[in-house]
Amino acid sequence: MQNAIKEAEELLKSGKDIPIGCVIKYGSKNIVHTHNLREENNDVTAHAEILAIQEAQKILGTSRLNECEMYVTLEPCPMCAWAIIQSGIKTLYFGSYNTQYGAMGSVIDLPKLSNSKIKIYGGIEEEKCNKILEDFWKRVRK
Numbered sequence: 001m002q003n004a005i006k007e008a009e010e011l012l013k014s015g016k017d018i019p020i021g022c023v024i025k026y027g028s029k030n031i032v033h034t035h036n037l038r039e040e041n042n043d044v045t046a047h048a049e050i051l052a053i054q055e056a057q058k059i060l061g062t063s064r065l066n067e068c069e070m071y072v073t074l075e076p077c078p079m080c081a082w083a084i085i086q087s088g089i090k091t092l093y094f095g096s097y098n099t100q101y102g103a104m105g106s107v108i109d110l111p112k113l114s115n116s117k118i119k120i121y122g123g124i125e126e127e128k129c130n131k132i133l134e135d136f137w138k139r140v141r142k
Helices: 002-014 048-060 078-087 110-114 126-141
Strands: 021-026 029-035 068-074 091-096 119-121
Touching (some): 002 021, 002 029, 002 126, 048 068, 068 126
Parallel strands (some): 091 119
Antiparallel strands (some): 021 029, 021 068
16 A cells, blocks of 8 residues: 555645555566646546556456556545456455445445445545545645
């Protein structure tokens, strides 16, 4: 989770997008480090999780990420949650709970609706992840 937090902190410094960091781990190696690029790319699908899944699929040469774990600083939205489920990621760790759009159990429980076997652990380093988002929104609202 520390590497995902670093991604989010770097994005917070630039102020270019909502600071969400994501890492995908395969075995004992972090194979992908990414963050939101929605505003920079003018692409509503350029969420950290989607970008990480796409990169991991390229690296591993498969659409199935069954042996991978994902670490992300905010609970995924429905779009990202569905992509995570469809990619077969075996374990998801997230920091902040997404009280507006969370789709991994807090607002919507897509894994339950889809009969997914993904393991989900929320609230990992939650205070750090919350602070990054709070700092961003304070700056935006000034």
